Amino acid sequence: MATTDLVNPSSLPLQDRVAIVTGSSRGIGKAIAIHLASLGAKLASNKDQADLVAEEINSCCSENTPHATVVQADISVPAQVKLLFDEAERVFGSQVHVLVNSAAIANTKYPTIANTLVEDFDLSIAEAPFLCCKEAAKRIKQGGGGRIILLSSSSVGALRPNSATYTSSKAAELKGTGITANCVAPGPIATDMFFVGRSEELVKRVIEACPHGRLGETKDVAPLVGFLASDAGKWINGQVIRVNGGHDQEWCLLQLSRSK
Numbered sequence: 001m002a003t004t005d006l007v008n009p010s011s012l013p014l015q016d017r018v019a020i021v022t023g024s025s026r027g028i029g030k031a032i033a034i035h036l037a038s039l040g041a042k043l044a045s046n047k048d049q050a051d052l053v054a055e056e057i058n059s060c061c062s063e064n065t066p067h068a069t070v071v072q073a074d075i076s077v078p079a080q081v082k083l084l085f086d087e088a089e090r091v092f093g094s095q096v097h098v099l100v101n102s103a104a105i106a107n108t109k110y111p112t113i114a115n116t117l118v119e120d121f122d123l124s125i126a127e128a129p130f131l132c133c134k135e136a137a138k139r140i141k142q143g144g145g146g147r148i149i150l151l152s153s154s155s156v157g158a159l160r161p162n163s164a165t166y167t168s169s170k171a172a173e174l175k176g177t178g179i180t181a182n183c184v185a186p187g188p189i190a191t192d193m194f195f196v197g198r199s200e201e202l203v204k205r206v207i208e209a210c211p212h213g214r215l216g217e218t219k220d221v222a223p224l225v226g227f228l229a230s231d232a233g234k235w236i237n238g239q240v241i242r243v244n245g246g247h248d249q250e251w252c253l254l255q256l257s258r259s260k
Contacts, residue, residue, distance in 0.1 A: 012040030013230040017145060018092045020044045020084060022075055022132060023103030027191035028151065031218035032100055032225045033068070039226050041098065043068040044088035046075055075103060075128040085139045098147040098229045099136040101129045133181075137174060146179030147229045151186065151221075152240075171238030180237040182228055187244025190215040211246040220245070 019036050023029035024045040033043050045068070071087040073080040088096050133148055140146040171181040188194055188206050194215070195203065207215055221243050227233045228241075 013232065014098075014226070015040035016042065016094070017097040017229075018042050018044065018088055018094050019098035019100060019229065020088055020096055020132075020136075021100045021102060022046055022128070023101075027193055028186065028189060028218050028221050029100075029102035031222040032102060035219075035222035035226050036098070036100070036229060037067055039230065041067075041229070042092045042094075044084065044091065044096075045070050046073040046084055046103075075132055078131055081131045081135050085135050089139075095141040096136070096139055097141050097145050098149070099132060099140065100149045100151070100225060100229070101132050102151040103128055137179075140179055142177040142179060144178045144234070145231065146174075146177060147233075148174075148179065148181040149225055149228055150181075150183045152183060180228070180234065182233075182236060182238065183240040184221065184224055184228070185240055185242045185244075186216060186221050187242065187247040188215050189221065190217055206247075209247055210244075214245075216243070216245055 019041040021033045024033035025047050037043055069091045071084045073084040075081050136148050224243055
């Protein structure tokens with residue numbers, strides 16, 4: 001849904017709920033932030049480039065109060081993750097209801113995991129999502145409406161290591177709180193991050209592997225996240241949900257690994 005479609009009736013499914021969306025300056029994260037705002041959510045994001053998204057959302061809302069804010073926070077630093085939640089609560093005067101962790105780094109300097117530095121892996125895959133989820137588990141509103149939603153790597157459509165185990169264990173840990181925890185695993189999505197370091201021939205082969213004959217688009221992913229964040233998604237918990245248009249995951253991984 002375009003930002004020009006943003007309205008504020010009380011019937012919207014996420015009306016007045018506060019959502020933190022990391023990595024919302026571009027790609028899937030941006031689409032998710034705009035979609036959640038269209039459902040009535042108030043958005044807090046990190047990073048300076050997300051300013052433009054916040055301005056876009058606020059300019060399309062009919063009320064004078066802000067519906068989006070940006071906090072200069074490095075989510076790989078515990079104190080700054082806390083600051084992100086603090087500022088969301090301060091600006092909107094409410095506990096956070098939803099965390100969507102979509103921040104990711106396209107790192108093409110390491111062709112294999114054997115050559116990948118531990119600190120780089122931790123930064124983009126493990127540390128930042130862990131810190132955000134840890135804070136969310138303490139801060140997200142309990143008793144209904146609380147949501148933790150992780151995104152796997154959209155560049156290859158593969159699950160992040162241990163994402164299924166982590167999501168299900170987080171859901172079990174939050175038993176009795178009314179908070180759900182799920183992972184959304186997109187297939188190849190036509191974002192800048194996907195095209196980095198990939199030839200036209202490789203992109204063509206990936207497209208041919210999809211029954212729909214195209215790459216996914218960010219708008220294919222955002223509605224699922226919106227559904228999971230709403231009351232309609234309250235019975236979905238501890239799941240990894242693939243959004244890939246029928247792509248053969250193993251074939252795509254093989255082709256992408258051969259491109260290095």
